[in-house]
Amino acid sequence: MAVREAPSIEPEVAPDVRGPTAPLPATIFALGIAALVVIALGVVVSQLNYALSDRVLTPNCRQEQISPEDNGAIGVCNIVEALEDPLTTGALYLGIGLGVLALVLGASTYRRMDSKRRRDQAITGAVLGSQAVLLAIAILWFRSATPGLFAKHFLNFADLQGYGSAFVRGARNTLILAFAGEMGGIVIGLVLGILVLSQRRAVRAPARTYINFFRGTPLIWQLVTGYFLLLFGFGIRMSAFVVAIIVFALNTGAYAAEVFRAGIQSIERGQIEAARSLGMSYFQAMRYAIVPQAVRRVIPPLMNEFVILIKDTALVVVLGLTANEYDIFTTAREGQSATFNATFFTVAAIAYLIVTLPLIRLVNAAEKRLRSGLVGIAGAGG
């Protein structure tokens, strides 16, 4: 205060503590990108180069136990040889060099960048550079062991010819299992979710027991036991496919119940009080005021459950499905046991991703929309 009151002091200029501005932010950024691009291009180009030209089974490949009798042996050998190709090697080491350079330059200079944009460029360049280094090291490590053996079992697509329609059918069955299970689960879950919120312990306890049981035991156990319980216990002979749908619905119901419970509990207390104070019964209040609001909030977590269920349907592999009931995973298992080629599982993973990736994007979009929507609702409350 005293300093401020002294009028004689000249207006001070803030001391410049920034130091000299660092150069080359864009260069660091470009180095990071270049490191990744060089590695990717080197690997992909040499792989394509080998794949698209006629080659023979090299002695190197024979050493890795790839024999000429193997179906698709040359294709597998090409993968191995392309990995050893000078083009790949050069790209990997060049990528490491560029990546280290970006990392060192970026890490040492980003603090001295004179704008946020330049600082971000330096940091991003360093991060990309370190990713390139890790990627190159992983590839070098992979090829230093026995990549031929791995490629022979997991990247040998020759045996998959003729299995296209089987996988399409598998994808359809997987979706039927998951969708039917999810729909049943949502109905069960809504009922259970309301029951576990009851004031009455006698109502709550069985619902809670059900939920804990299905959440607490492995789904694979539920599938097997459910099948035999129906068959031996109740004398009901049902197709394993239908049994699977029932078990998936029962299991998903337990998880959906928790989702609904949390969704209902997330609705402000004032909502049910307002409804009850208008003379509505508890169930009317639930039906008209609470559940419609809760449903909006539980859509993203329920979609998430659906994605999880799509993957969990793979467990039907333990049941005796008939050939036209095979899901993706069972299709792959059958193909693999017929050919001793695990590449079927590689394709299965791709098939699952084709189904799940769009759904995952949809969940994220729904979550984002709900978050922005909630702001509006919160504004209305306060």
Add this chain to the structure above:
Amino acid sequence: MTEPAGSAHARGAREPLVRLEDVHKWFGNLHVLKGVDLTMDQRDVVVVVGPSGGGKSTLLRCVSMLEVPTIGRVFFEDRDITDVRANLNEVRTHIGIVFQAYNLFPHMTTLRNVTLALEKVLDLPNDEAHDRAMDQLAKVGMGHKAGAFPGQLSGGQQQRVAIARALAMRPKVMLFDEVTSALDPELVGEVLEVMIRLAVEGMTMMVVTHEMGFAREVGTRMLFLDDGMVGEEGEPKEMFRNPKSDRLRQFLEKVL
């Protein structure tokens, strides 16, 4: 607490609309209401004031049994509604409540907020419910926003819709629980205006409020609730002019 001499028990004149008898409320170990007696007659405007945490809102919520008294009884038109056999859903159709946080249903339009209970609780035909709701919305000056969602309205507008929603049930008594406390200062007036008109029209009201001007000018009776007990009770203007207890005097000094 002694009951004030009044028309309440002048036999045959008229039954009290609401009567609370020695109401206690515990929340766990917290003794919030410590034996409150209260009667409300037709056309009474009972304003409840007092320091926060004194049990004002709890008392109001006991009147419609949103809070169940731990001890004591609540009568509505001489029916004991603390009796487990009482049909609370039916009783509540006669008791309108307006909350501090409005509590409109955010997924419904203004109009649907008002018609919902008319259709589902009073079983009115749709067109009759619609007409009654539009009529009530117009009365609070919200007829032009019938199609809007609560999130699109200001706090004052939402609160007026909430009042219309309660009034459309044609209740015999209206309870207002700090209905202007969440509002920006410039929006308080429009809500108080609606409440004043309601009082003038003869609605029986219980108003928990921090608006001392409203309490003094509109209240026919004032309750000073302090630490879960009725500290003082009487005619508002007289209580403002001449507080008998130290606690009320201190309270008034703080808020005025």
